[in-house]
Each structure stands twice: as C-alpha cells, then as structure tokens.
Amino acid sequence: MKALVYHGTRDVRVEQAPDPVMTQPDDIILRVTATAICGSDLHLYRGKVPGLKSGDVLGHEFMGIVEDIGPGVTKLARGDRVVVPFTISCGQCFYCEQSLYASCEKSNPGRGAIVNKKSATPGAGLFGYTHLYGGYAGGQAEYVRVPYANVGPLKLPQGLDDEQVLFLSDILPTGYQAVLNGGVKRGSTVAIFGAGPVGWMSAACARLLGAERIFIVDHHPYRLRFAEEAYGCEAINFDECDDPAEEILVRTGHHGVDASIDAVGFEAKGSTVETVAANLKIEGSAGTVLRWCIAATRRGGIVSVPGVYAGWIHGFLFGDAFDKGLGFKMGQTHCQGLMPELLEHIMEGRLKPQNIITHRMRLADAVQAYEIFEGRKEECRKVVLRP
Numbered sequence: 001m002k003a004l005v006y007h008g009t010r011d012v013r014v015e016q017a018p019d020p021v022m023t024q025p026d027d028i029i030l031r032v033t034a035t036a037i038c039g040s041d042l043h044l045y046r047g048k049v050p051g052l053k054s055g056d057v058l059g060h061e062f063m064g065i066v067e068d069i070g071p072g073v074t075k076l077a078r079g080d081r082v083v084v085p086f087t088i089s090c091g092q093c094f095y096c097e098q099s100l101y102a103s104c105e106k107s108n109p110g111r112g113a114i115v116n117k118k119s120a121t122p123g124a125g126l127f128g129y130t131h132l133y134g135g136y137a138g139g140q141a142e143y144v145r146v147p148y149a150n151v152g153p154l155k156l157p158q159g160l161d162d163e164q165v166l167f168l169s170d171i172l173p174t175g176y177q178a179v180l181n182g183g184v185k186r187g188s189t190v191a192i193f194g195a196g197p198v199g200w201m202s203a204a205c206a207r208l209l210g211a212e213r214i215f216i217v218d219h220h221p222y223r224l225r226f227a228e229e230a231y232g233c234e235a236i237n238f239d240e241c242d243d244p245a246e247e248i249l250v251r252t253g254h255h256g257v258d259a260s261i262d263a264v265g266f267e268a269k270g271s272t273v274e275t276v277a278a279n280l281k282i283e284g285s286a287g288t289v290l291r292w293c294i295a296a297t298r299r300g301g302i303v304s305v306p307g308v309y310a311g312w313i314h315g316f317l318f319g320d321a322f323d324k325g326l327g328f329k330m331g332q333t334h335c336q337g338l339m340p341e342l343l344e345h346i347m348e349g350r351l352k353p354q355n356i357i358t359h360r361m362r363l364a365d366a367v368q369a370y371e372i373f374e375g376r377k378e379e380c381r382k383v384v385l386r387p
C-alpha cells in the first residue's frame with residue numbers, strides 16, 4: 001500500500017509500505033477514506049520527539065471503512081464506516097475502567113515519555129507516534145491495522161460526510177477535554193493560547209458550554225482573524241503586544257480569566273533564550289505559554305494544558321501558581337469517552353469542526369501538505385488527505 005513514511009527530520013515520503021496484517025483476535029483492518037495532519041505531527045516532522053525510526057508510517061487522525069475483522073471483533077462488521085481515536089486503549093485495565101483511556105496500561109509496549117519513570121506504567125499506545133508510544137503504524141496510509149477494535153472505533157450513522165466527523169479522532173475531543181478540564185461553564189472568561197486547530201476546537205467547545213468572553217493569543221494574523229470570525233474571540237497578537245498576560249489582566253479588571261488553555265505546548269515561541277536552550281536540549285520544553293497562563297489566570301482559576309510537553313522546564317513559576325491557588329489539568333485526550341456526545345453535537349448542528357478545513361489534497365501529495373501546514377503557507381488552517 002501507499003503511505004506517508006518518516007525518514008528523518010523534514011524528510012517524509014509517500015511510498016510503498018507493508019500492508020497491515022491483523023495479529024490479535026480483536027484487530028480490524030481499516031481502509032482509510034480521510035486523514036488529517038495534526039500539530040502533533042509537526043513535532044515529529046521537525047525532529048523534536050525521539051523514538052521514530054526510518055520507515056515508520058505517520059498519522060493519527062483518520063477514518064474509513066472496515067475492510068477485515070478478527071474473530072474477536074463483536075462490535076463491528078465489514079463495511080462499517082468508523083472514525084478512530086488516536087489513543088489506543090484496551091477498555092478493561094485499571095485506567096480504562098475509569099475512562100482514563102489515554103493512560104491505558106495494556107496498549108503500549110513502548111517505554112512512554114516520563115523522565116522520572118521508576119516502575120510506573122507508560123501511557124496508552126498512539127497511532128503513528130514513535131516507539132515510545134508503541135510503534136503502531138499510523139493512518140496517513142491507504143490501510144491501517146486498528147487494535148482493540150471493540151473499544152476505539154466509533155461507528156458512524158448515515159448522512160454525515162467524512163469532513164464533519166474526521167476530527168472526532170483527535171482535535172475535537174482534545175478541545176473539549178481542554179475546556180472541561182478548565183472548568184469552563186456558562187459565563188466563564190477563558191484565555192486560549194495558540195490559534196491552531198486545537199485552539200479553535202477549544203474556542204468552539206468553550207462557546208458550546210456558554211463561555212462569555214474568550215481571548216485568543218497567537219502571532220499569525222490569519223489564524224487570529226479566523227478565531228474572531230468563527231468563534232467571536234478577542235484576538236491578541238504577541239508580536240504586537242509585549243506581554244499578552246498583562247493585556248488580559250488589564251482587559252479583565254486585573255483579575256484575569258477563570259481558565260487559561262495552553263494549546264501550544266513545548267515548542268512555544270516568544271522567548272529566544274528558551275527556544276535556543278530547548279534546541280540545545282539544555283531545556284526540555286519552552287515555558288513561555290505556561291508562564292503567560294499562570295499570569296493571566298485569576299486566583300483560584302485553572303490552567304488547562306492540551307499542548308504537548310516533554311521533560312523539564314526551568315522557568316516554571318510554581319510559587320506564583322501556589323500564591324494564586326491555581327489548579328492544573330493536562331495530558332493526552334481520553335478520546336473514547338468523549339466521542340459519542342460530540343457526535344451528537346455534530347448531528348444536531350451545534351458543532352461544525354469541518355469549518356477549519358482549508359486544504360483538501362491527495363495522500364499522494366502529503367509531502368507538499370506537510371510543507372504547507374508546517375510553513376503556515378496559503379493561510380493553511382487544516383489539511384485533509386484522501387488516499
């Protein structure tokens with residue numbers, strides 16, 4: 001089959017890859033009909049995450065038609081149309097039983113990413129996301145093996161097209177979990193850092209839950225403009241404003257927001273020193289956005305972090321967070337538990353995640369698609385690839 005294959009930093013190729021084979025009774029083989037490129041794929045593309053091997057197939061946002069099923073698959077049949085969460089979860093372990101699907105302790109034969117790991121189990125396996133997360137082949141491909149198929153894939157009703165439901169695989173539940181973790185409710189004020197797909201999905205979900213005021217911070221004018229137009233956000237461009245956190249304090253009567261959402265993660269721009277330190281691996285992650293979040297959140301508020309972090313950060317003002325009595329919630333998304341209710345919202349027309357799509361391309365053109373999305377070219381918001 002054809003797939004998008006990793007060969008090294010900024011070196012991905014569409015080429016022939018091995019056809020997936022079922023190895024467990026509850027596996028399925030999916031014929032992919034649509035797949036997307038995620039901001040998380042850009043961390044891999046830029047060579048910022050260890051654990052990839054040349055030849056690995058990338059991609060964790062995908063959907064399609066069930067091509068083949070193992071003898072242990074009870075919930076799906078050949079020909080079913082499904083969207084697949086990026087988190088691979090067994091559904092039965094200590095964590096899955098508590099709906100903490102991204103913490104599944106059965107699905108990841110890899111090491112996971114914790115530095116001070118000791119004997120703790122790693123987080124769940126992820127599609128196309130390095131051998132730290134199990135080395136599973138991803139879905140930017142014609143076909144993909146989906147393990148634990150009785151737990152992950154969500155069967156889709158008739159009448160919805162691929163673009164309406166594709167983002168149930170990752171960024172929509174991620175935005176939803178971000179606002180739930182932030183305690184966002186009717187009347188809340190929210191600050192979202194990062195006007196990318198995860199930031200926009202967070203804004204959409206904050207609106208859904210009745211947030212009153214949403215600030216959004218980035219430095220790409222076209223991305224900020226979309227957040228203003230689509231979700232009624234108040235935009236702050238950090239290239240034009242020295243200190244976005246102070247700006248948010250001023251605009252909220254010096255209290256700050258009820259919740260801050262870090263939809264940027266460890267490659268945050270804004271501090272040259274930290275960017276260089278992170279590149280030299282003296283620093284695990286750039287802490288710019290976390291500092292802005294802590295400073296922009298009111299006393300007793302919550303900092304919610306869907307953006308990916310790795311390792312340590314020196315400039316993390318834990319004392320400030322203590323003084324303000326802040327709460328922190330973060331981590332990979334527990335997709336499986338959130339997908340059914342989000343599907344309802346899509347069916348009822350309350351969420352239209354497909355609005356962010358700007359680029360529709362062939363899988364064969366995936367290399368160009370990575371260049372466009374990573375380079376923020378052609379005002380790219382989100383790319384959907386079709387095999």
Ligand SMILES: NC(=O)c1ccc[n+]([C@@H]2O[C@H](COP(=O)([O-])OP(=O)(O)OC[C@H]3O[C@@H](n4cnc5c(N)ncnc54)[C@H](O)[C@@H]3O)[C@@H](O)[C@H]2O)c1
Pocket residue numbers: 038039040041042043170171174193194195196197198199217218219220223238263264265266267268269270288289305306307308331332333
């Ligand atoms: N928790 C999860 O399960 C999960 C799921 C999906 C994505 N993610 C992570 O969420 C993050 C965002 O993903 P995305 O798809 O929106 O990526 P993206 O790269 O398209 O968008 C990130 C945005 O952040 C902006 N940015 C950079 N530095 C900033 C700063 N200092 N302040 C404000 N904005 C800044 C960039 O200009 C860009 O527009 C990534 O770290 C991704 O890995 C996590």
Ligand SMILES: [Zn+2]
Pocket residue numbers: 038039040041060061086170171
């Ligand atoms: Zn993702």
Ligand SMILES: [Zn+2]
Pocket residue numbers: 089090091092093094095096097103104105106107
């Ligand atoms: Zn599990």
